[in-house]
Amino acid sequence: MNETLNDNLIMQVNRLAFSYGWLKQKPVFTDFSLSVERGKVYGLLGLNGAGKSTLMYLMAGLLTPKAGEITVGGNNVRHRLPSTLSNIYVVPEEFMLPHMSLREFATLNGALYPRFSYDDMLHNLAIFDIDPNIKSLSSLSMGQKKKVLMSFAFATHTDLMLMDEPTNGLDIPGKSQFRRLVASQMSDDRTIIISTHQVHDIDRCIDHVVIIDHSNVLLDESVASITTKLRFVENGTAADADAAIYSQPSVMGYSLVLPNTGDDETELNLETLFNATLANSERITAIFNSKNA
Amino acid sequence: MKTSNDIFSLPRFVAFAKREFTENRRHLLLQLGTLLGAITFTGLAMCFGVYTSEWARAASLQCDPLTFSLANGVLERNWVRLWFVFAVVLYGSLAAWNMENKAKRISRIMAPASQQEKFIFGAILVTVIMPLLTFLVIEVYDVIRYITLSYVVNTPCRDYVQLMTIPSMIVNDVKLSGFLLGIFFFNSVFVLGSCIWHNKALIKTIVAVLAVYFVLMSSAVLLSINSDFFISLKTSADVITGTLGVINWCLAYYIFTRADVVGRIINKK
Numbered sequence A: 001m002n003e004t005l006n007d008n009l010i011m012q013v014n015r016l017a018f019s020y021g022w023l024k025q026k027p028v029f030t031d032f033s034l035s036v037e038r039g040k041v042y043g044l045l046g047l048n049g050a051g052k053s054t055l056m057y058l059m060a061g062l063l064t065p066k067a068g069e070i071t072v073g074g075n076n077v078r079h080r081l082p083s084t085l086s087n088i089y090v091v092p093e094e095f096m097l098p099h100m101s102l103r104e105f106a107t108l109n110g111a112l113y114p115r116f117s118y119d120d121m122l123h124n125l126a127i128f129d130i131d132p133n134i135k136s137l138s139s140l141s142m143g144q145k146k147k148v149l150m151s152f153a154f155a156t157h158t159d160l161m162l163m164d165e166p167t168n169g170l171d172i173p174g175k176s177q178f179r180r181l182v183a184s185q186m187s188d189d190r191t192i193i194i195s196t197h198q199v200h201d202i203d204r205c206i207d208h209v210v211i212i213d214h215s216n217v218l219l220d221e222s223v224a225s226i227t228t229k230l231r232f233v234e235n236g237t238a239a240d241a242d243a244a245i246y247s248q249p250s251v252m253g254y255s256l257v258l259p260n261t262g263d264d265e266t267e268l269n270l271e272t273l274f275n276a277t278l279a280n281s282e283r284i285t286a287i288f289n290s291k292n293a
Numbered sequence B: 001m002k003t004s005n006d007i008f009s010l011p012r013f014v015a016f017a018k019r020e021f022t023e024n025r026r027h028l029l030l031q032l033g034t035l036l037g038a039i040t041f042t043g044l045a046m047c048f049g050v051y052t053s054e055w056a057r058a059a060s061l062q063c064d065p066l067t068f069s070l071a072n073g074v075l076e077r078n079w080v081r082l083w084f085v086f087a088v089v090l091y092g093s094l095a096a097w098n099m100e101n102k103a104k105r106i107s108r109i110m111a112p113a114s115q116q117e118k119f120i121f122g123a124i125l126v127t128v129i130m131p132l133l134t135f136l137v138i139e140v141y142d143v144i145r146y147i148t149l150s151y152v153v154n155t156p157c158r159d160y161v162q163l164m165t166i167p168s169m170i171v172n173d174v175k176l177s178g179f180l181l182g183i184f185f186f187n188s189v190f191v192l193g194s195c196i197w198h199n200k201a202l203i204k205t206i207v208a209v210l211a212v213y214f215v216l217m218s219s220a221v222l223l224s225i226n227s228d229f230f231i232s233l234k235t236s237a238d239v240i241t242g243t244l245g246v247i248n249w250c251l252a253y254y255i256f257t258r259a260d261v262v263g264r265i266i267n268k269k
Helices: A002-007 A052-060 A102-110 A118-127 A142-155 A172-185 A223-229 A238-243 A270-279 A281-292 B010-023 B025-061 B065-071 B074-094 B102-110 B115-152 B166-171 B176-196 B201-222 B227-235 B237-256
Strands: A009-020 A026-037 A041-045 A067-072 A088-091 A160-164 A191-195 A208-213 A216-222 A230-236 A246-250 A253-259
Touching: A009 A052, A026 A052, A026 A067, A026 A191, A026 A208, A026 A216, A041 A052, A041 A270, A052 A067, A052 A088, A052 A160, A052 A191, A088 A142, A088 B102, A102 A118, A102 A142, A102 B010, A118 A142, A118 A172, A142 A160, A142 A172, A208 A223, A208 A270, A216 A223, A216 A270, A216 A281, A223 A230, A223 A281, A230 A238, A230 A246, A230 A270, A238 A253, A246 A270, A253 A270, A270 A281, B010 B025, B010 B115, B025 B074, B025 B115, B074 B115, B074 B176, B074 B201, B115 B176, B115 B237, B176 B201, B176 B237, B227 B237
Parallel strands: A041 A191, A041 A208, A088 A160, A160 A191
Antiparallel strands: A009 A026, A009 A067, A208 A216, A230 A253, A246 A253
16 A cells, blocks of 8 residues: 555655755754655645745755755655656756757757657647747747746656746746646656746646645645635625635635535635635644545 | 666766757857967067067077077966966866856756766866867967967068977976876866855955965964975975875865755755
């Protein structure tokens, strides 16, 4: 049973501790644990400074934890083994593309990823409406660079993809193109972790939500589980708001998060869920714990 | 589990090296171009001085101008040697290149190559490739010098301007083992500096070297260490510089493999 469970996990974060600084340490994580399953798109949410980007860097092995470890496929990511690195792709919020043609970039970098497919990259670029005959990557706009990098990243076919604010800098069509790309590239083996504040850009493409606040995992549930246990109402009244776990005024009245007592499922509203979890985490936790009991 | 393939793979190393060179070729060419410009500017200025004045002096003394020029060419020989050493030593700062900002560090650390391959690439770059390219730059300068002096200075002098004299200039009149050990040591200092400081490594290393030198000299004065001590050190200078160079390289590797995208310089693995 445990073996089956572990086979289904691509990453395990075990009792992680991390702090910035040397003499004057600023703790970010103390005894933080998380399991990441294969074949899912994770939305990693948290307030500014909650540690999302730090967690992404730790997951990629770019930072060294003070205690604990993060394993991908059984290997400690901090060892930075080539076999691990060729199975993880990080799309950072800030990045640079060299002064060269796209073909040259793809040939040079693709050689380091055993499963890279040039044709798949062209397919991904087509989703973004990007002409592949790019002579100089460095002359592209920020949004175009991001589209090119994501097209390349998905074509590497790594099992784990870490994306930090992937929709920042994308134009309006780019955001829906991004969702199409994610949907088209998902497989049973691939896991994508998306850290973002742009919840509306990803709420239709994720199937698992993790909300963190430093060392606390406030919510770690699948979208299916969330919509089974919670109901999201966009046009609630003031009377409904009194009975809700969380309410916030909206143009149509009140956005509400209510316990789902029936069989009907509503569409996930990630923004309201995030606010509800921060405002009333104990009640949200109790609802999901009662399901598990 | 770590396998031998996780430590070193030649095809992967070649792919990584190819990527690093091609992505940074403009930067490298710019650096070498700057070096060529600096050598050519200062070199031609010096050559004009040496050749014209020495020719005139030789003529006035009625001695063979070539013999006279060579005998008085020590200044130029030392100058070429100085440029070579200066460039090769300072290029040590490229050992941990492409780590100067967060975006570059992410790209470099996440590149699917082993830590050993990345370090070896840096080591080959600063001990083989950059010295060879520096040598090539000096040769290009030699051609420029030949062409310029052949057509600009007066006719009799032109006959004594010879091409391909610089390689011998660099190693002539020096104790080769001591010369190479000296380069190895100072190069290793800058290699270590590049692993400690990812940003502005060259300047920070120079400041650190000057600070260490100042502290050592001050300590020697304060502790009233007499000159005999330094004379005794001189006899084993090769051993000391060689050992310190090796220590610097080991420290550089230790720090390099523990570098993170942000934060502390040294981290436990």
